[in-house]
Amino acid sequence: MTDPKIPVTEDELHAYVDNELPAERRGDVEAWLSGHPDDAERVQSWRTMAEALHARYDAVADEPVPARLEIERLVRQPRRLIYGAIAATLLAFIAGSGAGWLARGAAAAPSTFQNFTVDALDAHRLYVVEVRHPVEVPGSELTHLQQWLTKRCGWDVHAPELGATGLKLVGGRLLPGPTGPASFLMYESASGERFTIYTARAADEMTQMRYASQDKDGALFWADHGVGYVVSGGSDRERLTQVARLVYDQTEKSGG
Template sequence: MTDPKIPITEDELHAYVDGELPTERRGDVEAWLATHPEDAERVQSWRAVADALHARYDAVANEPVPPRLELERLQRPPRKWLYGAIAASFAAFAMGGATGWIAHDVTASPSAFQAFTGDALEAHRLYVVEVRHPVEVPGDEKAHLQQWLTRRCGRTVHAPELESSGLKLVGGRLLPGPSGPASFLMYESASGERFTIYATRTTTDATQMRYTREGTNGALSWADRGVGYVVIGGNDRERLTEVARAVYDQAERSGG
């Protein structure tokens, strides 16, 4: 066996959730989790999200590639869907730090996530408390908002429908991002609970979600097809994951 005194790494926790951890290290990880409740809670949340992803996407992952997509498949590196359990960063994630949700074959460096996640959290703190001017374009001008942000950001910006989560679009803003313009959308529940969705170009191209907690705010961050996303809300991890999953699903369907 390996030395149980060696601290368990985040990669090992993910491997444990995914069933990829070497047998000789499993006992050490389980002993670690028994005495580190925060890590045990994170592992439990990752497993819950992984189970949900398996239930939702396994059938799709096993489908044959349509002939019309063969050329694209040959031109692009394969995308592995490895389920580690934010949520984001959706769930997802190192509670109080950062870790992966959907894939572990990630080429993104932590600094890439930290850059746009930090900007997103700063914007959230600044605007979520505003009463009269939380956004530039109000939610009742959704079509104009999407067109404006799409034109200014140079990519398709889609304001997801979150009514099923009890959230209504307040509106949005254009913000500077680490490597270009960023879109910033705000949603609000009937009780005044606010969530924001920040998205910007990023040099990373990997589907991964990481969770970050800062004060009373929780954030789930991921990157896909050159766009980094951050969904921010309160510290209710389950609620944040629900919203982030809805955003992720709709971004996948809309292609942006």
Template structure:
């Protein structure tokens, strides 16, 4: 076989069986909430037993959350540039392209952030620096929101280290973030600790702690270095999700969940106070 033959073999399209395409379409429809009631329930049951399908659904949810985050970021910039594709490709093909753009967009965001000034003074609300500070805080909140959207639906692997190893979890994540961490208890609100995991932050490691109540609803606390001494508690809304975020002692915190806004706000204030915040922040 010569070089031309090898090149033709590499460029030849890969045939995907129609049954596999139908299955991919069903999984995509499940993620988008487009399956009818019976089919949705059947798919949920299947995901408990089919690890491959569950992993694929997790990947689709991650792609969808990343695209939503990128879309919001684009709406906040002046005169965004969009590429409009008129040809209607299969959804699974579009998802692959979207994932590639999500990775490229994340890399661009990190590169751009490295060129922005850091450590702007708190209260610089009248100059152009205030917009950069607000953007950094909102980007932090979007990261927390995406992390919640990706991991809170996970059935088999919602966390890396479970609550049974809480002491190890706290020691491990404290070492990685370079700051002593603590996990605030939320038992009075009906939530118990599920565990936690290590995640990438904007300029270093981040931690995510997950809680769950008796009905299966989950909350996550996202923690990363902030560089900001102290910020008030703010709210990010995204569909049915809510994220309250703030900073205390140069650490950023974000509490995300599907709970009613008023109740989640109350929990966020409680967590803020437990982690060294003051009532002046809310």
């Protein structure tokens, strides 16, 4: 086969993997791949990653977007009015050697820990399933990403270097937080394993990490220098702690 007259773009390659490519361009893309082994190898790696993500997260992707997120897009409602519904989504939290349970439909005002972990796990579950659009700004634009989030959030947003744990920065996005804007960074391993870092303003100081879990996902929370952090990932708590410790060490060195 010869190359198509119209060059194939990266967006078309992604669309080909996602079965969203117009039928009239499919033959052109396949001809392109037959003559460009590097692109063919990339397409195969994307397919492998997509299959791994779908195998793990399809059940989550099929869930409706939480009503709380829809509300926040329109107007920031007082959290005490909506917490009764979302408290039930957290199964347990563990701090140090102590353990406790969040009661379903709890009437008490949510703590900073509860606010942050509910929001962070919601965002984690919503975006880790995305193959084409997991972030707004890619990791290849690191300087712009950090400057943009720092300006919008009001504190120094620094994307930690997590290569020691086998993770590479995918990119980030801006989200609504408990009291204002929040930054959201996503990392990925060669096998498609994803971790996210959610940060927002926090009135409480809590340098001891606290753990929360929701279905097959876990999160570690702490707050320091007026900023709260939540590192979210899979159910392997040892692996999650390894990643969170590296994030913690680097944010401490950078002053938060």
